[in-house]
Amino acid sequence: xxxxxxxxxxxxxxxxxxxxxxxxxxxxxxxxxxxxxxxxxxxxxxxxxxxxxxxxxxxxxxxxxxxxxxxxxxxxxxxxxxxxxxxxxxxxxxxxxxxxxxxxxxxxxxxxxxxxxxxxxxxxxxxxxxxxxxxxxxxxxxxxxxxxxxxxxxxxxxxxxxxxxxxxxxxxxxxxxxxxxxxxxxxxxxxxxxxxxxxxxxxxxxxxxxxxxxxxxxxxxxxxxxxxxxxxxxxxxxxxxxxxxxxxxxxxxxxxxxxxxxxxxxxxxxxxxxxxxxxxxxxxxxxxxxxxxxxxxxxxxxxxxxxxxxxxxxxxxxxxxxxxxxxxxxxxxxxxxxxxxxxxxxxxxxxxxxxxxxxxxxxxxxxxxxxxxxxxxxxxxxxxxxxxxxxxxxxxxxxxxxxxxxxxxxxxxxxxxxxxxxxxxxxxxxxxxxxxxxxxxxxxxxxxxxxxxxxxxxxxxxxxxxxxxxxxxxxxxxxxxxxxxxxxxxxxxxxxxxxxxxxxxxxxxxxxxxxxx
Numbered sequence: 001x002x003x004x005x006x007x008x009x010x011x012x013x014x015x016x017x018x019x020x021x022x023x024x025x026x027x028x029x030x031x032x033x034x035x036x037x038x039x040x041x042x043x044x045x046x047x048x049x050x051x052x053x054x055x056x057x058x059x060x061x062x063x064x065x066x067x068x069x070x071x072x073x074x075x076x077x078x079x080x081x082x083x084x085x086x087x088x089x090x091x092x093x094x095x096x097x098x099x100x101x102x103x104x105x106x107x108x109x110x111x112x113x114x115x116x117x118x119x120x121x122x123x124x125x126x127x128x129x130x131x132x133x134x135x136x137x138x139x140x141x142x143x144x145x146x147x148x149x150x151x152x153x154x155x156x157x158x159x160x161x162x163x164x165x166x167x168x169x170x171x172x173x174x175x176x177x178x179x180x181x182x183x184x185x186x187x188x189x190x191x192x193x194x195x196x197x198x199x200x201x202x203x204x205x206x207x208x209x210x211x212x213x214x215x216x217x218x219x220x221x222x223x224x225x226x227x228x229x230x231x232x233x234x235x236x237x238x239x240x241x242x243x244x245x246x247x248x249x250x251x252x253x254x255x256x257x258x259x260x261x262x263x264x265x266x267x268x269x270x271x272x273x274x275x276x277x278x279x280x281x282x283x284x285x286x287x288x289x290x291x292x293x294x295x296x297x298x299x300x301x302x303x304x305x306x307x308x309x310x311x312x313x314x315x316x317x318x319x320x321x322x323x324x325x326x327x328x329x330x331x332x333x334x335x336x337x338x339x340x341x342x343x344x345x346x347x348x349x350x351x352x353x354x355x356x357x358x359x360x361x362x363x364x365x366x367x368x369x370x371x372x373x374x375x376x377x378x379x380x381x382x383x384x385x386x387x388x389x390x391x392x393x394x395x396x397x398x399x400x401x402x403x404x405x406x407x408x409x410x411x412x413x414x415x416x417x418x419x420x421x422x423x424x425x426x427x428x429x430x431x432x433x434x435x436x437x438x439x440x441x442x443x444x445x446x447x448x449x450x451x452x453x454x455x456x457x458x459x460x461x462x463x464x465x466x467x468x469x470x471x472x473x474x475x476x477x478x479x480x481x482x483x484x485x486x487x488x489x490x491x492x493x494x495x496x497x498x499x500x501x502x503x504x505x506x507x508x509x510x511x512x513x514x515x516x517x
Contacts, residue, residue, distance in 0.1 A: 024455035026059035026132040028123060032110060032150055033141035034064025034075075038173070040082035042204075043141065046447035049089060051098060055452055061102045061130040063122065067109060075105035088444055102130065110142065111149050116157035123159070134166035137455055140173060147172055148189050155193035162198070171200045171454055174265055175256065176463070179479065180472035187465040200454045201463035205266040207450040209435065210409045212461070214273045214376070215287070217403070217411065224401075225278070227380070229355045234398060236361045237377040237515055238270050241369040245315070245326070245495070246343070250334030257341045259312075259482075262365040264475045265463075268295060270405075271361055274376055275351050284459040288467060295470040297353040306481035313344030313500035315368040316491030326368060326495035340487050343367045346503040347478075348510075362507060364514070368495035373517045374405035400515075410434040 029047070031039055050056045064075055080099070083091060091099070106122050108115030127134055138154060140147055151170060154160045160168040172190075177183025190199060205211060218225055227233070240262060246253040253261065272291040279286040301309065316328040329335060329343050344366030351361060378401040400414040412432045453461055492500040498514070507513050 021053075021055055021452070022456075023055050023057050024060075024452065025135065026130075027135045027137055027455050028061045028063055028126055028130070028132045029137045029139060029451075029455075030063045030065060030119070030123070031139045031141055032065045032146075034105065035066040035068055035078070036141055038141040039064070040079070041086045042445045042447045043139065043451070044079055044083050045087050045089075046445045046451055048083065048087065048091060048095060048099065049444055049448050050452060051095060052089060053448075059131045059133070061104070061126045061132055063119075063126060064103070064105045065110070065115070065119065066105070066107060069107045070105060072104045076100050076103045079103055110146055110153070113153055113156070116153045116159065120157050120159060134163075136160075136166075136168050137171065138169070139171045142173075144173075144175055144178075144186075147176075148186065151190055151193040160194055160198060167457065169198050169200055169454060169457070170194055171202050173202055175260060176201050176265075176468050177472060178255070178260070180469065180476045183468055183472045187469065191465075196465060197459070199465070200459060201465075201468060202450055202454075203265050203269055203461075203463060204446050204450065205405075206269060206461040207446045207448070208405055208409075209449075210403060210405045210411075211270065211273065212449065214403060215276075219278050228378075230357055230359045232380050233356075233359050234379045234381045235359060235510075235512060236271075236274060237379070238267055238274070238361065238363045238375075239377070239515070239517060240267060240270075240365040240374045241371055241517055242365075242367050243320070243369060243372045245329065245368050246332050246335070248333065250332050253343075254335060254339060254341055258343055258345045258365055258367070259475060259478060263345055263347065263363065264471045267363045267365060268471045268474070269463075270376055271349070271351075271363065274378075275356055275361070277355065282460065284462075285464075287460050288464045292464070292467050292470060293353075294351060295467065295474060297351045297356075298474050299350045299352050300474065301477040301481075303477070303481045303484075306478050307485075309348040309506070310478055311344075311346040311500060311502045311506050312342035312482060312487065313346075313366065313493045313503065314339070314341065314487075314490040315343050315366075315493055315495040318368065318495030318497060320496045321370050328491055328495065329368075330491070340490055342482075344493060344499050344503070346499065346506055348506055360510065362512075362514070364499065364503060366493075366499050369498060370496055371517055372407060375517070376403040376405070377401070377515050378403075402515075408434065409436070 031043060033039060047056065047062065064079070070078070076099075080091075080096065083099075104122065104126065106115070106119050108118065123136065126132060136159065138150075138160070140150055142150070151160075154170070160170065162168050177186050218228060269291070272294040275294045276290040277293065279290045314329050315326075317331070318326045320326055329341070330337050330339055335341075344364075346362070346364040349361045349363065350356075351359070380399040380401070382398045397414070402412045402414075404410050404412070410433045412430050414430050450461060453459070492502070504514065
């Protein structure tokens with residue numbers, strides 16, 4: 001047996017010995033916006049995947065809520081048609097029967113109090129039919145403007161009132177606020193309807209296996225954590241590159257931009273998981289408090305520092321790697337023809353605490369880049385060169401540890417080794433770990449863990465109110481500076497390229513360069 005097969009066999013044996021996850025108890029998942037894209041592309045396939053993993057039992061039901069008038073039977077037919085299009089796994093006859101039995105629908109305007117009276121009656125019927133015992137998970141897959149009205153009506157109807165015999169939770173999709181003031185106001189108003197323990201602010205990036213594994217990689221392996229600090233790390237690069245443009249989201253993107261859409265939530269959370277201190281336990285608040293401390297340690301920016309350490313870009317027309325012509329952002333649907341909204345952001349951040357003082361964190365994200373990839377790269381300091389000065393070695397390449405989040409999930413370590421032969425020559429090699437090679441392929445939507453955790457009452461991977469506000473606190477100086485200094489060079493990078501030249505200069509001034517993704 002080869003070493004690779006032997007290692008895989010060991011992993012398979014280990015997995016077989018591990019206890020299975022505990023299925024959640026009885027529950028009704030109520031999806032507001034049940035006829036929308038998120039439900040058919042992510043939520044429904046994720047629920048079926050959980051079912052196939054034996055993590056959803058018989059005492060479970062799904063109630064869709066939407067504006068369109070339709071019968072339960074029509075809703076079931078539509079959901080199954082959508083599932084056939086977007087499923088990550090096939091649906092067996094038994095799974096189909098299980099799903100149909102648990103799907104039902106309530107039509108109405110989410111701002112109309114009468115909807116919630118009818119929903120209350122419907123849920124009572126579902127409880128009786130499916131024995132779900134009054135446990136409700138409300139998922140708000142809808143525009144942010146409806147978060148508060150829905151929460152308010154749920155509270156007035158008594159649908160979020162908890163007792164010793166049942167629980168009630170509300171999952172809220174991003175964006176949570178448009179700026180610091182709106183985020184604070186939304187948190188304050190939601191707190192009048194729900195307790196903080198009932199609010200699950202979801203970030204689908206935290207549902208990715210590699211992101212979750214980052215803490216395990218750091219804290220369960222004794223060889224990495226001792227060098228995970230300013231004594232050994234030169235800098236950190238966090239990159240989230242997308243090949244797509246804004247597609248049909250032009251109206252939303254015109255109000256958001258890349259800084260609000262990606263940096264304030266996704267990239268900040270990747271940074272926090274990379275830089276956080278070891279929590280005292282894996283309890284939700286212990287982990288989230290350490291993430292919060294990282295954001296609190298980010299140095300606030302002055303307007304001059306915004307100009308020096310941030311870069312914004314907008315894609316013009318260009319060509320993809322396959323030769324396809326790509327339109328400029330200003331030519332996309334629902335986009336203003338002289339728009340100054342950024343589709344690319346690069347930012348040099350400093351985390352001023354004992355672990356990371358003096359280590360720059362470079363984050364970048366952009367649309368219409370050549371490759372879809374998300375990764376965290378830890379570049380270590382180079383060793384002294386003096387012992388190599390009388391050899392054929394001209395330079396030493398720094399060691400780089402890369403955590404690949406998507407699409408090829410895994411971890412790699414780059415280091416130098418001697419090239420075989422009679423002279424001293426070095427070659428750069430990689431140790432590569434691919435999740436699929438060791439743990440097999442597990443088709444998923446990225447929402448399975450988040451839905452499971454919300455049913456189990458585990459808020460570890462969800463944002464707490466203070467984390468959301470701290471993220472906005474750090475973003476606001478940049479948003480304010482950009483608002484007061486309109487851009488004059490948009491578009492400043494071609495679609496299909498790696499972004500504006502100024503982003504390369506941002507690192508070049510520090511004697512560094514972006515990794516080739």
